[in-house]
Amino acid sequence: MGSNRETKRAELRERLIEAAEIELRDKGLAGLKARDVTARAGCALGALYNAVEDLDMLVLEVNARTLAKMGTALRASLPGPDAQPVESLQALAEAYIDFALENRRIWLALFEHRLPEERTVPEEHRQSHSVLIDGIAAPLARLRPDLSPEALALRARTVFAAVHGVVHLSLQGQFVGVPLQDLKSEVRALVEIMARRAG
Amino acid sequence: MGSNRETKRAELRERLIEAAEIELRDKGLAGLKARDVTARAGCALGALYNAVEDLDMLVLEVNARTLAKMGTALRASLPGPDAQPVESLQALAEAYIDFALENRRIWLALFEHRLPEERTVPEEHRQSHSVLIDGIAAPLARLRPDLSPEALALRARTVFAAVHGVVHLSLQGQFVGVPLQDLKSEVRALVEIMARRAG
């Protein structure tokens, strides 16, 4: 396997991304070190900078995969099309919490990783974030037929961000966060409130 | 001024915290460097480690002051006691957004700063976070007389975290965040929804 240059390059890139994901799962974003990643991937330190631009880009690659997995998990959680909209939203929220709990560090990396201020996230990586809100607009539309498509898209982001905020503060154990043991019931209540109300 | 040892030590500590706040305002958490802080405070690099435990503790000190200022801003925003509960909540939310917009980097530092996993935040610093939720329980209690005091305290955290989540994703320009121009109106709608509904 991997005889020509292109292939070997892609294989090393792949090994590096996988190694980075393992390191990230084990030690979190702050514990991700270039030397540990390259050691795990079985290459020299400098090879990293030929396979990817730098460590930040490696994190973006891991994040893209995390988002893809999250998308799978969220879609799998959706009940059939004849379910009540509020049930779809509850299912998405619960699946989001479960994913975050089961993949805490790589999920956190999605939101804690920052590029230096002058650098900008490549377009393809920006788009992979849409899985977070893709499932929300449809059930929301049935609950809020009064909203225009633009207002709906906006509101879907708000609903996601609200749920995410509760989960984020809770999972980090920040002092103002909801205790973990109450997280699911509070998010259920929040989603219920956001869904049930009219007009 | 500052003749005895105790006083000089406290003065240097104060200068360091102020210098750190300025650096944090200018360059953000990732741009905070021990050498820049000590240069601004007018002392040698090593003096930092006599005045405070380390850089992390300096950030905690700045955060404590930020939280105190935030508390002042939030309390000042509250309408009189005869206002509708929903108006109190709206005022708090708007004041929160304004504070975040006007103090973006030091506000972000409140939520982005992490101690190494093995270290733990001193109790006095934990408590300073309560200003974020202190004003919420009272108006919420009038909207939800059905909830026990414990459930109310929990729900206050949930309400804060939901609003915070929307603000946080929006101000960081994360792809899934609400665009800044829509932030206030979306938060208004969210608070309205969380307040208006019954049972």
Place this chain on the structure above:
DNA sequence: CGCAGCACTGAACATTGTTCAAGAACTTTT
């Protein structure tokens, strides 16, 4: 004054991301 303790200094150290010159490996040309 003089001494004991403390604080300040800045050089040195450890860790870490990134670069780069040298050599190895692969591809193309002849």
Place this chain on the structure above:
DNA sequence: AAAAGTTCTTGAACAATGTTCAGTGCTGCG
């Protein structure tokens, strides 16, 4: 198949940065 050219890999070197520490000076007290 050999030569020439291109690209990749290696690991040492560099730069940035948090932290420590031995040396030096200052403070407070008898």
